[in-house]
Amino acid sequence: MSDIDGRAVAKQIRAEVAAAAAKLRADGTVPTLAVVVPTDDEGTAWYVRSIKKAAEKEGVDCRVEQLTAPGRAEIIAKLEALSADPEVHGIICQTPLPEGVTLAEVGWYISPFKDVDGANQESLGRLAQGRRTFAPATAAAVLELLKHEDLTLAGARAVVVGRSTVVGKPAALLLLNESATVTVCHSRTKDLATVCREADVLVAAVGRAEMIGADFVKPGATVIDVGTNPTDDGGLVGDVDYAAVAPVAGRLTPVPGGVGPVTTALLLRHTVEAAELSLTHP
Ligand SMILES: Nc1nc(=O)c2c([nH]1)NC[C@@H]1CN(c3ccc(C(=O)N[C@@H](CCC(=O)O)C(=O)O)cc3)C=[N+]21
Numbered sequence: 001m002s003d004i005d006g007r008a009v010a011k012q013i014r015a016e017v018a019a020a021a022a023k024l025r026a027d028g029t030v031p032t033l034a035v036v037v038p039t040d041d042e043g044t045a046w047y048v049r050s051i052k053k054a055a056e057k058e059g060v061d062c063r064v065e066q067l068t069a070p071g072r073a074e075i076i077a078k079l080e081a082l083s084a085d086p087e088v089h090g091i092i093c094q095t096p097l098p099e100g101v102t103l104a105e106v107g108w109y110i111s112p113f114k115d116v117d118g119a120n121q122e123s124l125g126r127l128a129q130g131r132r133t134f135a136p137a138t139a140a141a142v143l144e145l146l147k148h149e150d151l152t153l154a155g156a157r158a159v160v161v162g163r164s165t166v167v168g169k170p171a172a173l174l175l176l177n178e179s180a181t182v183t184v185c186h187s188r189t190k191d192l193a194t195v196c197r198e199a200d201v202l203v204a205a206v207g208r209a210e211m212i213g214a215d216f217v218k219p220g221a222t223v224i225d226v227g228t229n230p231t232d233d234g235g236l237v238g239d240v241d242y243a244a245v246a247p248v249a250g251r252l253t254p255v256p257g258g259v260g261p262v263t264t265a266l267l268l269r270h271t272v273e274a275a276e277l278s279l280t281h282p
Contacts, residue, residue, distance in 0.1 A: 001246045004224075004253045006141075009148050010261035013269055014058050020272040021059030031275035032061040033090040033116065033267070034082045038070050038101075043230065044094045047264075051092075054264050060271055063088070072101045076109045083111035089278055090116035090271035092137075095166070104165060113277060116270035118170060127173045134270050139170035141262035142203055142224050143178070149251060151201075151222060154179035159196050161185045161212065161239070162205035167226055171203055192216070204239035212240040220250040226259050 021031050033055055035048055048064055055062035065078055075093070082088045091114045095103055107119030115123045118136035126133035135143075146153060158180040162168035172184045185195055196202055196216040204212045205226035217223060227239030238255030246252055253259055 001249050002251050004145055004149065004222075004251050004258060006145060006253055006258040006261045009145060010265040013144070013262065013265035014054065017060065017265065017268045017272055018058040020269075020276070024272065024275050025059060027279075029275055029279065030061050030087075031059070031090075031272045032063065032088050033092070033271040034063045034065060034085075034088045036075065036078055036082070036091065036093040037064060037066045038075050038094065038097050041094075041096055043228070044096070048094060050264055051267060055268055055271075058268055060268050070098065072106065075101065075106050079106060079109040083109065083114060086278075086282075088114065089275040090114055090267075092117040092267065093119060113281060114274055116267055116274055118166075124165070124170065124173075127170055127177075130177050134274070135174055136166045136170050137263045137267040137270065138167050138205075138226060138259065139174055140266045140270075141259045142167075142171045142205075142226065143174045144262055144266060145224055145253060145259065146201065146222065149222060153201070156180045156200040157183075157198050158201040158203065159183045159185060159199035160203045160205065161192070161196065162203075162207070162226070164205065167205040168203075171205065171226075175201070175203075206239050208239055209237050210239070210241040212245065214241070214244040214248045217245050217248045219248055221248075222251045223249045223253070224259065225253050225255050228255060228260060 024031050052062045082091050091110045103119050110120050112120050112122045116134050118134050123133045158175045160168050160172045163184050163186045172182050175182045193216045197218050202221055202223045209229035225238035225240040229237050231237055236256050
C-alpha cells in the first residue's frame with residue numbers, strides 16, 4: 001500500500017494559486033475571499049484560521065466575518081452584501097449553522113459567480129448537468145487527489161459512502177462526470193461492506209470514526225478518506241480504520257495529511273478563478 005500525499009498535492013495547487021494571484025494583483029485586482037462564520041464551533045474555527053493563513057501566504061486577501069448568535073435573516077443579509085460587493089470574489093459560509101438554519105436555504109443568497117464552496121443550488125444543479133461550476137471544495141479535493149494518481153476513472157467502480165449535500169452527493173456527481181460507475185451508500189444501505197468491496201475507488205464520507213474496516217475494501221483498491229473526526233486526546237482520525245485498511249488497499253489517503261490540505265488549497269484556487277471570472281463578467 002502507498003499513502004496518497006495530500007500535503008504534496010496541496011503544495012502544487014497553492015503554487016499555482018500564488019502565481020495566478022500575483023498576476024491578478026499586477027493587473028490591479030486583489031483576489032479576495034470572504035469567510036462567513038455563523039457559530040463559534042471549534043472545528044470550524046480551526047478551518048477558518050487555516051484558510052486565512054494559507055490565503056495570505058499565497059496572495060489572496062481573506063476577510064473573516066464572524067457573526068455572533070445570528071438569526072437566518074442576519075446571515076442572509078451578510079451573504080447578500082458580500083455578493084454585491086465588487087471587491088469580494090469568493091464567499092464561503094461555514095457550517096455548522098445555528099440551530100434550525102440550513103446551508104441549502106442560505107446558500108441561495110451567495111452569488112453563483114462567487115460560490116467557491118458550491119453552496120448555492122445553482123452550483124449543485126450545474127454539477128448535475130455536467131457544466132462548469134464550483135463544486136464544494138471537499139468534494140473537489142476527492143477528485144483532485146484521484147486525478148494525481150495514475151488510474152483510469154472512466155469505467156471504474158466507484159462507491160461513495162455518505163450522501164451529504166456538501167460531500168457525498170457532489171463527489172458522486174464529479175465521479176459520474178468522469179464516467180465512473182458510481183454507487184452511493186448511506187446509513188440505510190443493506191450489506192454495506194459487500195457493496196464497498198466492489199469498489200475500485202472507495203470514498204468514505206460518513207463522519208463516523210474508523211467505521212470502514214478491512215472487510216470493506218477490495219485488495220488493491222484506492223481509498224479516499226474524507227472523515228475528520230476529533231479524538232478524545234485532541235487528535236484526528238478518519239472514517240477509515242487506517243491500520244486495518246492499509247495492508248489491503250492499494251492506495252490510501254491518511255488523516256491528517258490527505259483530503260484536508262487539498263480542500264483548503266482548492267478553496268483558494270476557486271477564489272482566484274472567481275476573481276478572473278469577475279474581470280470578464282463584472
Ligand atoms: N461550508 C463549509 N465547508 C467546509 O468545507 C467545511 C465547513 N463548512 N465547516 C468545517 C469543515 C471542516 N473542514 C476541514 C477542512 C480542512 C481540514 C484540514 O486541512 N485538516 C488537516 C489537519 C488538521 C489537524 O491536524 O488538526 C488535515 O487533514 O491534514 C480539516 C477540516 C472543512 N469544513
